[in-house]
Each structure stands twice: as structure tokens, then as C-alpha cells.
Amino acid sequence: MDDSLPSPGEPRREDQHRTPSPSTLLPKTQPSGFYGKHRLAAAISNLQNQINYLQEELDQLEEIGEASIVCKELISSVESIPDPLLPLSKGPTNINWDRWFKGAQNSRKRWI
Amino acid sequence: MSVAELKARHVAATETVNSLRERLQQKRLLLLDTDVVAVAGYAKAHGKSSVSFGATDLVCCRTLQGHTGKVYSLDWTPEKNRIVSASQDGRLIVWNALTSQKTHAIKLPCAWVMTCAFSPTGQFVACGGLDSVCSIFNLNSPSDKDGNLPESKMLSGHKGYVSSCQYVPDEDTHLITSSGDHTCVLWDITTGLRTSVFGGEFQSGHTADVLSVSINGSNSRMFVSGSCDSTARLWDTRVASRAVRTFHGHEGDVNTVKFFPDGNRFGTGSDDGTCRLFDIRTGHQLQEYYQQHSDDEVRHVTSIAFSISGRLLFAGYSNGDCYVWDTLLAQCIAGKIWPLFLKGNGKCTHMPFWLF
Numbered sequence: 001m002d003d004s005l006p007s008p009g010e011p012r013r014e015d016q017h018r019t020p021s022p023s024t025l026l027p028k029t030q031p032s033g034f035y036g037k038h039r040l041a042a043a044i045s046n047l048q049n050q051i052n053y054l055q056e057e058l059d060q061l062e063e064i065g066e067a068s069i070v071c072k073e074l075i076s077s078v079e080s081i082p083d084p085l086l087p088l089s090k091g092p093t094n095i096n097w098d099r100w101f102k103g104a105q106n107s108r109k110r111w112i
Numbered sequence: 113m114s115v116a117e118l119k120a121r122h123v124a125a126t127e128t129v130n131s132l133r134e135r136l137q138q139k140r141l142l143l144l145d146t147d148v149v150a151v152a153g154y155a156k157a158h159g160k161s162s163v164s165f166g167a168t169d170l171v172c173c174r175t176l177q178g179h180t181g182k183v184y185s186l187d188w189t190p191e192k193n194r195i196v197s198a199s200q201d202g203r204l205i206v207w208n209a210l211t212s213q214k215t216h217a218i219k220l221p222c223a224w225v226m227t228c229a230f231s232p233t234g235q236f237v238a239c240g241g242l243d244s245v246c247s248i249f250n251l252n253s254p255s256d257k258d259g260n261l262p263e264s265k266m267l268s269g270h271k272g273y274v275s276s277c278q279y280v281p282d283e284d285t286h287l288i289t290s291s292g293d294h295t296c297v298l299w300d301i302t303t304g305l306r307t308s309v310f311g312g313e314f315q316s317g318h319t320a321d322v323l324s325v326s327i328n329g330s331n332s333r334m335f336v337s338g339s340c341d342s343t344a345r346l347w348d349t350r351v352a353s354r355a356v357r358t359f360h361g362h363e364g365d366v367n368t369v370k371f372f373p374d375g376n377r378f379g380t381g382s383d384d385g386t387c388r389l390f391d392i393r394t395g396h397q398l399q400e401y402y403q404q405h406s407d408d409e410v411r412h413v414t415s416i417a418f419s420i421s422g423r424l425l426f427a428g429y430s431n432g433d434c435y436v437w438d439t440l441l442a443q444c445i446a447g448k449i450w451p452l453f454l455k456g457n458g459k460c461t462h463m464p465f466w467l468f
Binding site: 036037040041043044046047048049050051053054055057058061064066067068070071072073074075077078079081082083084085086087099 | 115121122125126135139143151155158160163170210354357374376377391393396398419421423
């Protein structure tokens with residue numbers, strides 16, 4: 001393995017640091033500021049959209065249930081699906097799964 | 113309106129956004145009516161006990177040898193019998209996972225590959241990387257005179273690297289990519305054109321590089337993306353102009369996202385060292401998975417996968433560790449597993465480099 005080659009992961013770090021803030025979007029040489037005004041107006045419009053979405057989400061939160069309702073559903077969903085990687089799992093033996101475990105050191109899979 | 117007035121309005125609008133976000137966060141905390149943080153507290157209160165593994169319960173059943181560089185990505189066929197892997201050695205390798213035999217070794221035009229994916233029929237593989245292009249290869253095509261498999265399609269249009277790609281389930285004709293250009297794109301592979309662009313300069317979307325996508329296996333119109341802007345976003349492919357919901361909470365790049373098997377939740381992994389579980393309908397953060405360590409070693413979560421029921425969460429970290437979490441009890445039940453070959457619900461974690 002050649003660890004001296006640059007990792008493809010690196011560009012995203014640089015890009016993140018280079019992400020411009022709204023104030024740096026203004027070009028340096030614009031006597032009238034016309035181009036800068038348009039950029040600012042677009043940024044403000046974007047922020048206004050975000051304000052609307054956030055307000056919508058706040059309103060929705062009045063209607064949605066508490067986390068415990070979701071937790072109950074999650075547990076029920078997880079426990080209803082047979083899982084070959086669990087030491088104990090519901091369901092009949094599935095021969096399609098067993099072909100992966102042949103030659104493993106033990107056969108501690110138990111189906112209930 | 114003068115520039116000064118516009119700037120003042122911008123500042124005011126930014127303050128309003130920040131204040132609304134804080135109110136949302138407070139409101140969500142009030143709705144977390146379980147002890148500890150959501151799922152773990154609820155599960156313990158209802159008598160659930162943690163999964164426990166014995167010393168020989170997780171065993172290596174296959175080792176796939178052949179790459180000569182770091183493996184950055186891999187994907188299973190839906191039948192779960194073949195794997196495609198992408199490596200820094202500049203190749204895609206297609207494996208018969210049951211026999212460990214290689215069926216294809218594809219030399220890539222650009223060695224800096226970051227992602228690969230199998231098509232639903234298993235006939236095609238897709239990959240992308242620093243060349244900003246998503247390349248499609250037909251595995252049934254004949255090789256060219258140099259013995260290389262030619263690209264059957266190149267999907268060009270991204271203005272930054274392609275970090276992740278996934279075929280839309282049941283269709284060999286559409287896939288979704290994520291990119292360093294801050295967008296996700298839904299592609300029509302037949303025409304090579306972009307059907308939809310999610311986010312970007314004139315739309316409300318991620319504000320930094322997008323690193324990962326995951327399509328909902330239960331509803332292929334929904335997908336989630338993770339980004340360097342520390343958020344995950346849920347998208348409806350019919351509505352490109354805005355995300356359905358934005359999930360805050362992480363304090364660093366969200367490197368990986370993965371839908372939960374039931375399609376109503378998804379997991380994330382981040383540079384902040386945590387994995388989290390979010391609910392898509394309510395937006396609640398249901399659980400955080402994090403282990404405190406006494407040393408200063410940096411542990412970014414680079415890759416995650418759920419087992420077929422969702423009970424187990426496998427997480428790969430930047431220091432080479434791989435931990436197994438009980439998703440319901442938020443306990444780490446196995447750690448530093450190596451070598452390890454994971455067969456989850458059709459996806460594997462990023463393979464630790466010392467397997468090759």
C-alpha cells in the first residue's frame with residue numbers, strides 16, 4: 001500500500017475551509033455595487049426561505065408525537081425481523097444464510 | 113435599497129434563522145420524554161437486555177484478497193452473492209462472495225475512485241471519484257483490445273468530486289450521486305442526463321460537500337444525504353428545490369448515512385466520533401452512539417452498516433477500529449474486530465485496510 005499518495009478524503013477538508021461566507025461573495029471591484037446587491041438579495045431570499053421552512057417545522061412539532069411512541073415502533077420493527085448475525089433470533093433456519101457460515105469455528109446460531 | 117441596508121437585512125435574517133433553530137432544538141428536547149436519550153432509555157425501561165457476543169461469535173468467514181491499495185468502497189448485489197469493490201490501486205474488482213473468486217478486474221481511467229455500486233440486476237457497476245464523473249461499466253461487454261472493459265456510459269455534470277453513488281432499487285436506469293459540489297443528482301443513465309439536481313447555488317440544500325447518500329429501500333423516492341455542513345438531509349426525488357427535512361445535531365462532517373431496514377429511520381456517522389439514529393417522520397434524533405476514550409486519538413466515523421433487522425450497527429472509524437453497537441440499548445457489544453467480513457442487509461462497512 002502506498003500511503004504517500006494523497007488521500008481522496010483530503011479535498012473535502014480544503015473545500016470546507018474555502019466555503020465563502022456571504023460577505024466574501026461581494027466582488028472587490030464594482031464601483032456601483034450592482035453585482036453585490038444582487039448577490040445579497042439572493043442570499044436574503046434564501047434566508048427567508050429557511051425562515052419559512054423552520055417556522056413550518058416548528059408548527060409541525062405541535063402535532064407530532066413524543067419520542068416514546070417512535071421508540072416503541074422501532075423496537076417492534078427490530079424484533080420482528082429474523083437476523084442471522086444475532087446469537088438468538090426468531091424465525092426458521094434459512095439455508096441461504098447457512099451457506100455463509102459453513103466452515104466457521106462453531107455453529108452457535110440458535111433459532112427460536 | 114442600498115448595499116448597507118441589504119447587509120443589515122441579511123444580518124437580521126441570519127439572526128432570525130439562528131433563533132428559530134434554537135427554538136426547534138428546545139422543542140425537540142421537550143419531546144424526548146424518555147430517560148437518557150430516547151431509544152436506550154425506553155428499551156431499558158421496558159426490560160430489554162443487550163445483545164451479547166461470546167469471544168467466537170463473530171468469525172471471519174471470507175477474506176477477499178486481490179487489491180493492492182486501500183479499499184474505499186464496496187457494494188453487494190441485491191441477491192447478496194457478488195460484491196464490487198473500489199480501490200486506490202485504480203481498479204474495480206467484482207467478486208463471487210461465496211467462493212471468493214474474482215470475476216472482473218476493471219482498470220479505471222481515473223485511479224482516484226471514491227465510490228462504487230452494483231446495479232439492481234447485477235449487470236452493471238458504477239463508480240466515481242476525483243474525476244467528477246460517474247462511470248458505468250457493463251459486466252457482460254467484451255473487453256477491448258488491451259483487455260480492459262470499456263465504459264458504457266459516463267455521467268458528467270458534477271462540478272466537484274463524486275463521493276458516493278447508489279442505483280435506485282429495481283431500476284438499472286437511474287442512480288443518485290453525491291458530490292463535493294454541494295449537490296446530489298438523480299441521473300437517467302440511458303440518456304446520460306441529470307433528471308434532478310438536489311441543492312446547489314439557487315436552491316436550498318447542503319452548504320458544503322456532500323459525502324454520502326442512501327436510498328430508502330422501502331420507498332425509493334426518498335433518500336438521505338450527509339455533508340461537511342454537519343447535517344443530514346432527507347429528500348423526495350419529486351421535489352428537488354428543497355429538502356423534506358434537515359437533521360441537525362452532529363458537530364462535524366457527516367461522512368456516512370444509511371437507511372435503517374424498516375425505512376422509517378436512518379443512521380449517520382460523523383467526524384465528531386458519534387453515530388446517530390434519526391426518525392424521518394418526526395425528525396427526532398432517537399439515539400447517539402459514542403464511546404468515551406481516555407486517550408487523544410482521533411476517531412472519525414467513516415462508514416456504517418446495519419444488520420438485517422437493524423439490531424446491530426457496525427461502525428468503522430478512521431483509526432481502523434470497527435465497533436458493533438446494539439442499536440436499541442446503545443451499548444458497544446464488540447470492538448476492534450479484525451479481520452472481519454460483515455454481511456448485513458446487503459451492505460458492508462468499509463473494509464479495514466489490513467485485510468488486503
